[in-house]
Amino acid sequence: MADYRRKNRHSERKNKRERRVSTEEQRITATVESQATSQPFPVQEKSPQVTNQKSNAKLKVKASLISKKFELSQNEKFKEKFSIGKKKSGIKDFWALRNINFEVYDGEAIGIVGLNGSGKSTLLNILDKTLSSTTGELEINGEVSYIAINAGLKIGLTGRDNIRLKGTMMGMSKKEIAAKMAEIIEFSELGPFIDRPVKDYSSGMRSKLAFAIAVNQDPDILIIDEALSVGDSTFAAKSANKMFEFREKGKTIFVVSHNAGQIQKWTDKVVWLHYGEVKEYGATADVLPRYQAFINWFNRLPNEQQEQYKIERRQEQMDYSIEILRKEVVDNASTPEIGQRSLRTIDKTLAKNKFKTRLSIPSKMIMMLCIFAMMLAIVMSVKGWTFEGLMKPKVVSPVKVPKPVPPLMAKESSVAESEFETRPETRPETFDYVVKEGESIGGIATTFGLSMQEVLALNPELDLELAIAPGFIVKLPKSLERQAVPVETTTESLPITPE
Numbered sequence: 001m002a003d004y005r006r007k008n009r010h011s012e013r014k015n016k017r018e019r020r021v022s023t024e025e026q027r028i029t030a031t032v033e034s035q036a037t038s039q040p041f042p043v044q045e046k047s048p049q050v051t052n053q054k055s056n057a058k059l060k061v062k063a064s065l066i067s068k069k070f071e072l073s074q075n076e077k078f079k080e081k082f083s084i085g086k087k088k089s090g091i092k093d094f095w096a097l098r099n100i101n102f103e104v105y106d107g108e109a110i111g112i113v114g115l116n117g118s119g120k121s122t123l124l125n126i127l128d129k130t131l132s133s134t135t136g137e138l139e140i141n142g143e144v145s146y147i148a149i150n151a152g153l154k155i156g157l158t159g160r161d162n163i164r165l166k167g168t169m170m171g172m173s174k175k176e177i178a179a180k181m182a183e184i185i186e187f188s189e190l191g192p193f194i195d196r197p198v199k200d201y202s203s204g205m206r207s208k209l210a211f212a213i214a215v216n217q218d219p220d221i222l223i224i225d226e227a228l229s230v231g232d233s234t235f236a237a238k239s240a241n242k243m244f245e246f247r248e249k250g251k252t253i254f255v256v257s258h259n260a261g262q263i264q265k266w267t268d269k270v271v272w273l274h275y276g277e278v279k280e281y282g283a284t285a286d287v288l289p290r291y292q293a294f295i296n297w298f299n300r301l302p303n304e305q306q307e308q309y310k311i312e313r314r315q316e317q318m319d320y321s322i323e324i325l326r327k328e329v330v331d332n333a334s335t336p337e338i339g340q341r342s343l344r345t346i347d348k349t350l351a352k353n354k355f356k357t358r359l360s361i362p363s364k365m366i367m368m369l370c371i372f373a374m375m376l377a378i379v380m381s382v383k384g385w386t387f388e389g390l391m392k393p394k395v396v397s398p399v400k401v402p403k404p405v406p407p408l409m410a411k412e413s414s415v416a417e418s419e420f421e422t423r424p425e426t427r428p429e430t431f432d433y434v435v436k437e438g439e440s441i442g443g444i445a446t447t448f449g450l451s452m453q454e455v456l457a458l459n460p461e462l463d464l465e466l467a468i469a470p471g472f473i474v475k476l477p478k479s480l481e482r483q484a485v486p487v488e489t490t491t492e493s494l495p496i497t498p499e
């Protein structure tokens with residue numbers, strides 16, 4: 001009984017604690033929710049407090065209804081579909097980004113914050129176009145340069161060769177690269193290490209090189225993904241100055257950092273990503289304190305509740321779907337026209353992405369077979385081939401080579417030739433010609449107005465390498481028999497050698 005009461009008290013305390021957690025989260029995120037921008041934007045309507053936006057500012061980046069679904073690997077899907085007797089795991093696709101909308105203008109530095117796995121790098125990769133979104137449209141006005149600790153560096157090459165490679169990829173001439181080389185090396189602070197392979201660099205050295213290369217390319221939009229978190233503080237300060245120079249020139253900067261100090265110092269606005277959604281977007285001075293309050297609240301939670309919180313949010317990311325996205329669009333559209341326009345954007349990108357969807361290996365093989373069959377059918381119809389014709393064994397007809405015809409033999413020769421031409425599949429009727437002393441195959445062929453090939457076609461066993469002996473039988477076309485001197489006559493006419 002005492003045991004039961006103790007258990008009861010424990011469970012009551014646990015429920016109370018959970019209720020407190022829930023109320024606290026609601027309190028902290030209440031204001032956040034009220035300004036949440038995850039539901040259809042536009043940012044300006046929901047974030048009137050955004051500063052630093054000049055009236056004549058030029059739109060640099062506009063993200064509308066961006067979502068990113070990571071599909072369960074085709075292999076796993078295939079196995080799960082065809083596994084017999086096994087319990088289905090129910091693994092679903094994962095929505096790393098959901099209904100993201102924001103606009104960024106020139107001269108703005110945007111910080112992107114959020115817990116691990118909230119989708120920061122995924123969003124930057126979509127901005128950099130190394131990743132395509134599942135839904136939505138992205139308008140980017142300008143050239144983008146992406147800096148992450150390892151991104152874009154070829155680790156087998158030296159730092160110097162990486163500078164040359166990046167320059168060439170950006171369309172710079174050898175002369176232009178050489179002119180910039182010293183400046184980039186000096187900014188990177190790598191000294192003699194510039195001629196060592198990048199694989200020997202520390203993460204800080206890699207990010208210094210990446211940053212030095214990127215800022216010297218003078219891009220319109222600079223994206224920095226945690227690259228300055230690994231370097232030393234002096235380099236970070238120098239990089240920050242460079243970023244401010246950039247901003248002054250009207251360029252746009254996106255910075256991902258878990259360092260709140262850096263975000264506060266370097267950025268004008270903050271996008272707070274929360275499990276794939278924009279929780280809030282607005283002036284750094286407004287959003288950052290609320291994000292930090294959330295982080296403090298989250299960090300104070302007992303481990304098991306933190307885990308529970310993460311599991312529930314991730315489940316929402318797996319339960320998400322296009323239907324939910326469509327519903328969000330309709331429910332939150334300020335006018336039915338805007339809702340309809342947004343739905344058309346979703347449908348358009350979905351249709352575009354259907355073509356890009358990766359096929360499984362069996363589907364790829366079936367597709368290849370279909371293409372091959374189609375091409376074969378086209379070739380057959382053009383050439384007039386039939387399947388029966390293709391299946392029949394081929395009959396090799398004798399080789400026909402034009403030959404010089406001696407004038408006297410012209411008639412007979414044409415007879416012989418016609419025998420080859422008109423009956424290619426059967427051998428012409430032959431007679432046995434007995435080789436005489438001193439005769440060769442070439443000589444016999446000339447005598448009878450035949451080519452060597454014609455003689456060989458009738459006598460495939462003949463070996464031209466060997467001398468032909470008198471008395472040897474050579475088959476020749478029957479039609480030429482008249483020209484042959486009878487063997488007996490030949491023997492008789494042979495000069496009688498004195499005994």
Ligand SMILES: Nc1ncnc2c1ncn2[C@@H]1O[C@H](COP(=O)(O)OP(=O)(O)OP(=O)(O)O)[C@@H](O)[C@H]1O
Pocket residue numbers: 070071094096114115116117118119120121122123
């Ligand atoms: N190729 C992928 N396939 C499946 N899931 C992925 C893939 N890439 C990223 N994810 C998932 O998408 C979510 C967002 O990842 P992302 O790297 O964008 O987060 P992040 O906010 O940058 O995290 P961190 O702060 O740890 O760098 C994560 O849950 C991650 O596991």
